[in-house]
Amino acid sequence: AQKITQTQPGMFVQEKEAVTLDCTYDTSDPSYGLFWYKQPSSGEMIFLIYQGSYDQQNATEGRYSLNFQKARKSANLVISASQLGDSAMYFCAMSLPYSGNTPLVFGKGTRLSVIA
Amino acid sequence: NAGVTQTPKFQVLKTGQSMTLQCAQDMNHEYMSWYRQDPGMGLRLIHYSVGAGITDQGEVPNGYNVSRSTTEDFPLRLLSAAPSQTSVYFCATKTGGLRETQYFGPGTRLLVL
Numbered sequence: 001a002q003k004i005t006q007t008q009p010g011m012f013v014q015e016k017e018a019v020t021l022d023c024t025y026d027t028s029d030p031s032y033g034l035f036w037y038k039q040p041s042s043g044e045m046i047f048l049i050y051q052g053s054y055d056q057q058n059a060t061e062g063r064y065s066l067n068f069q070k071a072r073k074s075a076n077l078v079i080s081a082s083q084l085g086d087s088a089m090y091f092c093a094m095s096l097p098y099s100g101n102t103p104l105v106f107g108k109g110t111r112l113s114v115i116a
Numbered sequence: 117n118a119g120v121t122q123t124p125k126f127q128v129l130k131t132g133q134s135m136t137l138q139c140a141q142d143m144n145h146e147y148m149s150w151y152r153q154d155p156g157m158g159l160r161l162i163h164y165s166v167g168a169g170i171t172d173q174g175e176v177p178n179g180y181n182v183s184r185s186t187t188e189d190f191p192l193r194l195l196s197a198a199p200s201q202t203s204v205y206f207c208a209t210k211t212g213g214l215r216e217t218q219y220f221g222p223g224t225r226l227l228v229l
Contacts, residue, residue: 033216045206045220052215091158095216103149103174104210104218108158 002027004092006107013082014115020067021077021110023092032096034075035104036066039089048090051075079112087114118142120221122207128227129197137192137224139207145219147210148190152176152203153223159206165190197228 003026013019025034036048051059051066059066067076079086092107123138141148149164151174161174165184179201181193194201207221 035217037220043204043223043225045208045223047217047219050215050217093218095210095218103161103164106159108156 002029002032002094002096002105004094004105004107006092006110008110009108010111010113012113012115013079015084016081018078018080019082019112021079021090021092021112023075023077023107025073025075025092025094027094027096029096032094034066034068035093035095036064036075036077037091037093038086039091039109040085041088045091049077082114084114084116087112120207120209120219122205122221122224124224125222126225126227128229129194130229131198133197135194135197137194137205137207137226139190139192139221140188141190141207141209141219142188143209143211143219144187145209145211146187147212148184149174149208149210149218150180150182150190150192151206151208152201153206154203162192162205194226197226199228202226202228 005024032053034051038046049059049061049064051068058068063080065078089109089111091109093104095104120141146167150162151159160176162180163182165171171182205224208218210218
């Protein structure tokens with residue numbers, strides 16, 4: 001069965017610094033997708049970035065990039081030039097698109113606090 | 117294009133009461149699901165549906181019922197509310213294909229006294 005592990009319950013980062021949020025995954029399926037979501041204090045879940053298992057390059061979306069290390073089964077989120085508005089919970093998730101219409105599996109999340 | 121909508125946004129129930137959390141989507145996605153979010157527990161899947169007329173249980177289905185009569189709607193029913201069901205509930209849809217992406221509704225905050 002697939003599993004997502006986020007080992008950092010909470011992180012602090014100085015404004016304008018870069019921060020890396022860790023995510024490791026476990027699956028025996030060669031075809032999978034990895035996602036990061038942001039949940040601010042207002043509660044909504046916001047999709048940030050996607051990485052496919054066959055993608056040759058690391059995904060990037062503005063200040064977000066995904067450091068995908070397939071051999072290590074890690075998919076860390078890197079936020080560059082942190083802003084106060086980045087303070088939120090961040091969830092890593094995995095899908096298996098070719099294994100039937102299966103649910104996404106989520107990690108327990110990391111709470112990021114950006115300090116001025 | 118409203119995406120995924122949920123009603124109500126907030127609800128207080130007494131133990132033993134029943135209620136239905138509504139979820140609707142206008143993106144024509146076949147896949148819909150319900151999660152609950154509790155502090156320190158992340159998101160846990162309650163039920164999901166891969167299309168109209170098809171539902172399946174997730175990780176924590178006890179105490180909840182679902183049905184899927186249309187592509188657009190996926191209501192979640194609490195049969196007899198318990199304090200342990202105090203949580204934030206999220207409905208979500210998922211696109212198909214390799215680059216499938218899940219979209220969430222705004223959530224329903226439920227308090228059971």
